[in-house]
Amino acid sequence: xxxxxxxxxxxxxxxxxxxxxxxxxxxxxxxxxxxxxxxxxxxxxxxxxxxxxxxxxxxxxxxxxxxxxxxxxxxxxxxxxxxxxxxxxxxxxxxxxxxxxxxxxxxxxxxxxxxxxxxxxxxxxxxxxxxxxxxxxxxxxxxxxxxxxxxxxxxxxxxxxxxxxxxxxxxxxxxxxxxxxxxxxxxxxxxxxxxxxxxxxxxxxxxxxxxxxxxxxxxxxxxxxxxxxxxxxxxxxxxxxxxxxxxxxxxx
Amino acid sequence: xxxxxxxxxxxxxxxxxxxxxxxxxxxxxxxxxxxxxxxxxxxxxxxxxxxxxxxxxxxxxxxxxxxxxxxxxxxxxxxxxxxxxxxxxxxxxxxxxxxxxxxxxxxxxxxxxxxxxxxxxxxxxxxxxxxxxxxxxxxxxxxxxxxxxxxxxxxxxxxxxxxxxxxxxxxxxxxxxxxxxxxxxxxxxxxxxxxxxxxxxxxxxxxxxxxxxxxxxxxxxxxxxxxxxxxxxxxxxxxxxxxxxxxxxxxxxxxxxxxxxxxxxxxxxxxxxxxxxxxx
Numbered sequence: 001x002x003x004x005x006x007x008x009x010x011x012x013x014x015x016x017x018x019x020x021x022x023x024x025x026x027x028x029x030x031x032x033x034x035x036x037x038x039x040x041x042x043x044x045x046x047x048x049x050x051x052x053x054x055x056x057x058x059x060x061x062x063x064x065x066x067x068x069x070x071x072x073x074x075x076x077x078x079x080x081x082x083x084x085x086x087x088x089x090x091x092x093x094x095x096x097x098x099x100x101x102x103x104x105x106x107x108x109x110x111x112x113x114x115x116x117x118x119x120x121x122x123x124x125x126x127x128x129x130x131x132x133x134x135x136x137x138x139x140x141x142x143x144x145x146x147x148x149x150x151x152x153x154x155x156x157x158x159x160x161x162x163x164x165x166x167x168x169x170x171x172x173x174x175x176x177x178x179x180x181x182x183x184x185x186x187x188x189x190x191x192x193x194x195x196x197x198x199x200x201x202x203x204x205x206x207x208x209x210x211x212x213x214x215x216x217x218x219x220x221x222x223x224x225x226x227x228x229x230x231x232x233x234x235x236x237x238x239x240x241x242x243x244x245x246x247x248x249x250x251x252x
Numbered sequence: 253x254x255x256x257x258x259x260x261x262x263x264x265x266x267x268x269x270x271x272x273x274x275x276x277x278x279x280x281x282x283x284x285x286x287x288x289x290x291x292x293x294x295x296x297x298x299x300x301x302x303x304x305x306x307x308x309x310x311x312x313x314x315x316x317x318x319x320x321x322x323x324x325x326x327x328x329x330x331x332x333x334x335x336x337x338x339x340x341x342x343x344x345x346x347x348x349x350x351x352x353x354x355x356x357x358x359x360x361x362x363x364x365x366x367x368x369x370x371x372x373x374x375x376x377x378x379x380x381x382x383x384x385x386x387x388x389x390x391x392x393x394x395x396x397x398x399x400x401x402x403x404x405x406x407x408x409x410x411x412x413x414x415x416x417x418x419x420x421x422x423x424x425x426x427x428x429x430x431x432x433x434x435x436x437x438x439x440x441x442x443x444x445x446x447x448x449x450x451x452x453x454x455x456x457x458x459x460x461x462x463x464x465x466x467x468x469x470x471x472x473x474x475x476x477x478x479x480x481x482x483x484x485x486x487x488x489x490x491x492x493x494x495x496x497x498x499x500x501x502x503x504x505x506x507x508x509x510x511x512x513x514x515x516x517x518x519x520x521x522x523x524x525x526x527x528x529x530x531x532x
Contacts, residue, residue: 077267106268
């Protein structure tokens with residue numbers, strides 16, 4: 001009988017983290033950034049049906065990168081958690097902080113349990129507040145760490161280089177058109193310094209949590225024509241066009 | 253009550269099991285005690301609980317309007333003067349409730365959540381027919397309590413985006429569902445409201461005329477049914493009216509309803525029985 005290997009806990013955890021990181025790095029990134037009236041989510045995603053960004057509850061949205069089946073599972077768990085909590089207590093008692101904690105516990109338990117492979121996902125849970133100061137963005141990594149992010153955050157393949165670019169150029173109080181343009185610009189950059197790619201609205205999945213939306217549910221997808229208009233706008237008249245944008249009656 | 257999702261740890265397996273798009277089915281598995289229909293009542297019990305009364309709806313050219321009076325009664329006592337009995341179900345539909353108020357309001361909350369949950373999980377909305385059928389399931393779940401006097405009889409109205417018109421569904425206590433043509437009324441004042449609607453209704457109504465029509469009908473219901481409340485001019489409590497079109501659902505503001513209710517009441521001063529259908 002052979003002697004079993006000894007693997008130190010440090011090494012075991014490092015291996016698991018490396019495994020998860022590699023899985024995540026294969027996928028395209030998702031950018032989340034605040035703008036004057038809320039929080040915008042921009043992902044490179046050609047699918048109309050398989051979303052990387054979704055609504056969880058009234059003011060809470062979810063963005064994810066990595067393995068689709070794993071984050072979809074977590075998304076559905078989050079919707080069930082939020083709906084059950086809102087039904088048992090009140091809609092106001094469902095918060096992004098609570099949801100982020102539950103995700104952190106779930107991811108952390110999976111990460112350190114011997115029988116399961118770690119999830120290859122990175123998540124963002126964001127909640128739009130009454131004012132820009134109350135906006136909350138949480139980033140969750142596969143090991144269950146939660147990071148409270150400010151203003152802008154990127155998860156996925158080239159998160160570091162995109163995040164740096166975005167962080168330097170993001171300003172508090174940007175208009176939606178400005179924020180979306182910046183997000184698309186940062187997603188289109190070549191991490192090796194080559195010429196940026198050009199991303200068309202068809203390649204993008206864009207959604208916002210809009211605090212001035214009259215409905216109780218603040219999540220809204222920005223689809224084809226409206227996205228095209230926002231991205232092609234002159235920065236000068238961006239503010240005016242934001243106001244004039246008609247509320248689409250169909251949200252999904 | 254189990255809202256802290258069982259302990260402090262990770263999401264329970266039920267939360268992460270793929271398969272359900274229905275919140276009710278999820279509840280039935282995870283927290284069945286939260287389902288309205290699961291409560292056991294002692295045998296042979298009769299309970300006095302506040303009841304909601306009259307709901308009316310009418311289809312007009314381009315949508316549907318649904319309205320309810322504001323009175324809840326318990327026996328011969330007025331339990332509440334400003335109860336709300338018509339609720340938005342989602343962006344394109346509304347539900348009005350007659351029957352035991354407490355249970356009905358709970359059922360509406362669950363129904364709203366059921367539609368929203370499906371929409372979030374599936375990324376698309378249920379068809380109007382699908383929504384109406386979900387409501388059937390919920391009423392069936394309540395049959396045990398209905399037999400003991402705690403019945404809930406809702407009315408469901410919505411804009412069918414596929415067919416491009418407004419539709420109305422009514423239910424009986426067993427969950428029997430029927431689609432109504434043109435107009436409908438439910439609750440204790442419904443016989444009087446239906447007579448009124450029958451005389452005044454025409455399929456060519458505009459949204460504004462349909463708004464007046466449902467208030468006329470509620471006035472007639474209140475006129476002859478003691479459990480239905482008429483427009484309360486002194487307290488400024490007026491019926492609740494929702495208009496649903498292809499643009500979505502809109503609740504008429506208090507001023508809008510007040511204006512219609514006051515003009516209807518004024519007309520009744522000279523003609524107490526209301527407008528008449530021509531005789532020929």
